[in-house]
């Protein structure tokens with residue numbers, strides 16, 4: 001018992017998540033095949049075949065009516081169909097006596113395929129995370145220390161060589177004019193005391209200060225990361241955006257197409 005003047009004696013049956021192409025024609029006058037809930041309305045014209053894309057994203061019973069005034073019985077010309085899963089569609093489509101078998105193998109293929117897809121996505125995600133971590137770790141714990149070690153070694157070695165040369169030069173100078181050389185040495189030693197003060201007192205304070213700055217920025221980065229994580233979780237929960245939806249729908253359609261073809265193939269093979 002369906003709706004009065006909306007139900008039909010022969011409902012059409014179609015699968016959901018499978019894009020379809022509907023060919024519409026007429027054997028007499030002009031009609032219009034319409035399903036408002038699917039956003040479809042196409043004229044049926046005698047001697048002409050019109051086509052329209054049709055797809056459903058969930059199961060259900062859909063209704064429509066002839067939408068082109070076609071004659072005295074135009075009011076009694078409903079459209080009605082059942083939208084079902086691929087499995088149910090395959091069973092409906094094939095003859096009643098068609099052997100139905102090997103659901104074990106078919107199911108293994110389906111599950112294996114989905115498992116592989118899932119594993120692939122998981123590996124990709126983990127790989128990205130791992131690579132990102134290594135980039136961070138490698139830079140701050142491997143590249144930076146090596147760079148610092150090399151740089152300071154170069155500074156120490158070149159400095160030592162220069163100092164030795166300077167001492168030798170100064171010795172020669174002292175032999176020639178002792179007072180000028182001593183005067184120069186006093187200025188030099190004053191400079192050394194100053195640089196010693198810089199190295200022993202000022203630099204450690206600077207380093208400590210910078211370290212606190214670095215720790216602060218790391219904490220800041222971690223905080224921002226946490227906030228982004230929470231935000232993405234919230235946006236994930238609050239509903240997908242348009243791009244996300246499109247991608248999810250395409251993926252869903254693809255998976256169901258594969259399922260559909262596999263079901264059909266296994267039914268026709270009869271294995």
Ligand SMILES: [Cu+2]
Pocket residue numbers: 031032066067068069070071073074075077
């Ligand atoms: Cu009509």
